[in-house]
Amino acid sequence: MKIRQPRDKFSERVLWLIKLRWLAVLGVFFTVPFATLFLKLPIKTPPILIIAVLLFLSNLAYLFLVSRAQKKEGADLSKANSKIANLQIFLDLTFLATLIHFSGGIENPFIFYFIFHMIIASILLSRKASFLQATYSVVLFSLIVFAEYLEVLPHYCLRGFVPATLHSNILHIFGVSFVFISTIYIAVYMASSITKILRKREKDLEKANLMLNEKDRIKSEYVLRVTHDIKEHLAAIQSCIEPVTEGITGSLNEKQKDLLFRAEKRAGKLLFFVRALLEITKIKLTRELKLAEFSFRESMKGILEDINLRAKNKNLNFNFELDPAIDKVRGVRLYIEEAILNLLANSIKYTPEGGEIYFEAKGSKDIILIKIKDTGIGIPEEDLPHIFDEFYRASNAKEKEKMGTGLGISIAKKIIEMHKGRIWVESEKNKRTVFFIELPICL
Ligand code: ADP
Numbered sequence: 143m144k145i146r147q148p149r150d151k152f153s154e155r156v157l158w159l160i161k162l163r164w165l166a167v168l169g170v171f172f173t174v175p176f177a178t179l180f181l182k183l184p185i186k187t188p189p190i191l192i193i194a195v196l197l198f199l200s201n202l203a204y205l206f207l208v209s210r211a212q213k214k215e216g217a218d219l220s221k222a223n224s225k226i227a228n229l230q231i232f233l234d235l236t237f238l239a240t241l242i243h244f245s246g247g248i249e250n251p252f253i254f255y256f257i258f259h260m261i262i263a264s265i266l267l268s269r270k271a272s273f274l275q276a277t278y279s280v281v282l283f284s285l286i287v288f289a290e291y292l293e294v295l296p297h298y299c300l301r302g303f304v305p306a307t308l309h310s311n312i313l314h315i316f317g318v319s320f321v322f323i324s325t326i327y328i329a330v331y332m333a334s335s336i337t338k339i340l341r342k343r344e345k346d347l348e349k350a351n352l353m354l355n356e357k358d359r360i361k362s363e364y365v366l367r368v369t370h371d372i373k374e375h376l377a378a379i380q381s382c383i384e385p386v387t388e389g390i391t392g393s394l395n396e397k398q399k400d401l402l403f404r405a406e407k408r409a410g411k412l413l414f415f416v417r418a419l420l421e422i423t424k425i426k427l428t429r430e431l432k433l434a435e436f437s438f439r440e441s442m443k444g445i446l447e448d449i450n451l452r453a454k455n456k457n458l459n460f461n462f463e464l465d466p467a468i469d470k471v472r473g474v475r476l477y478i479e480e481a482i483l484n485l486l487a488n489s490i491k492y493t494p495e496g497g498e499i500y501f502e503a504k505g506s507k508d509i510i511l512i513k514i515k516d517t518g519i520g521i522p523e524e525d526l527p528h529i530f531d532e533f534y535r536a537s538n539a540k541e542k543e544k545m546g547t548g549l550g551i552s553i554a555k556k557i558i559e560m561h562k563g564r565i566w567v568e569s570e571k572n573k574r575t576v577f578f579i580e581l582p583i584c585l
Contacts, residue, residue, distance in 0.1 A: 152224070152227075153211075156208055159227065160201055163197065163234070166197065167197050167198045167201065170190065170194040170197065170241070171191075174194075181302075181303070182302060183245075183300050183301075184298070184300070184302075185244070185245050186244040186245070186298050190244050190245060193241050193244075197234075200230075200237075204229075204230055207222075207226050208223070208226060224266075227267060228271060228275075231259055231263050231275050232278065235256070235282060236282070238255060238259070239283065243290075245298065246298060246299065247286050247287060247309055248290070248308060248309050249299065249308050253318075253322060254322075254325070256322075256326060257326065259275070259279065260272070260276055260333065263276070264329075264333035264336075265333065269334045276326050276329075276330045283319070287318075290309050291309060291310060297310075358426075362426045362427050363427065365423050366420065366427065373416045373417065376413045379409050383406045386402055387402050387403060387406055418547040419547070421480075422549050422552060422553050422556065425553060431474050431477075431561070432474060433472050433474065434475065435471070437469055437470060437471075438468050438478075438503070439466075439469055441478070442482070442503060445483055445486065446462050446464075448483075449483075449486045449490065452487075452490050458490065458493055458496070458497055458499055459496075459498045459499070460498075460501075461498070461499075462502065463502045463504075464501075464503050465503055465504045465510075468505035471510065471581070472584050473561050473581070474560075474561075478561065478581070480554075481553065481579070482512065484553060484554045485514045485579075486499070488550060489518065489575070491546075492516070492518040492539060492542065492543065492575070493516045493517060497517040498516065499516045500514075500515040501513070508584070509563075509580050509582055509583060510579075510580075511579070512579040513576060513577070514576065514577045518574070519542055519571070519572060520538075520570050520575050521538075521571065522538060525537065529551065530565075531548075531552065532552045533547070533548040534552075538571065561582065563580050563582055564579070565577065565578065565580075566578050
């Protein structure tokens, strides 16, 4: 199975340039009939349309190159993308210069479109490469203008738009060339200076983010050690109380029994909370998932049986639909089961007797869409934005159910995000709650 490298910011920008080029192709196709039919300009249509087709084909080729670079395991993605970006700008400048030549040369106001390429080059490429591309633009521009002036190349005059003698007026040629060349270099200087500042800021932010992550990791390791110790002690306290409350160590009077039962209940609640805290901390500290292929259908069947039983005990109506097309999934089975179980367990917890719970999993080519619906207490609108925060519990949930950690759905969210999936919720207070999960089939 091929693993696609994650898209970095550079790849995103290269793809953005490819998208822009589709617009440019459309622009050329529409401008030609407009200029010839409405403005009645004598433009050489066939070569211009050929260039538009070449631009279209080159864009397809860039798409292919980008996706090939992404699929190549172990390849230096940023180096490959930088080469593709350099090639794109180089060819774009060549196509633009050819277009300008066939549509009036120095008389064509579109010569200033070279500036767009300079700005794009400054965003995508290094400063040195941007200046090299600027120099290439100047060379192309000078070649067209002077070759047409010296009649080495034919001149296609935009008769009716400008005086027919402009391309042979040396004063005009020098004037426009001076403005063109200075604009090109100034544009690259300004755009690359701004990009340099922004790149530095981006790097600083990345560094700060790394530092924060490292601090968070140290904190999580500390929490892990402490919760682990607390859990051991709590379990020991529980195992000491149990034989006493069960009467193994002798009979107790009512007052002693009551106090010990309360202590046992509190220790149980605390143990439940500490276990959830331990679980989320362990998940946070997981650096690499041990992925394996497993049958999603089989794993869900086990969970759904368990939930069916729990729902029956609470007099809830439970229905489910499991798309028969879903089978193999790549991920950590135990984690995915835990995420889904947490959500279903919540539906049972927060739906009053007689209510309904519904589970649905539908498969498409790359993802599984899971829906968990209930007709329970719902989540108040003001709590919805915080509902995935650790330890957060909505006010109505606290009133209804004293037992809760506010960690169940944060754990589910962490697990789903580690599998590069998405989780979100829609809810209406006292009406319904629907959790949605989008889970990629192959990581
Ligand atoms: P807990 O249930 O232990 O409080 P969770 O992290 O599982 O913690 O859930 C966090 C909060 O989200 C809950 O306290 C509740 O307010 C809300 N919630 C989650 N699932 C549901 C649901 N199915 N119906 C209503 N509220 C829900």
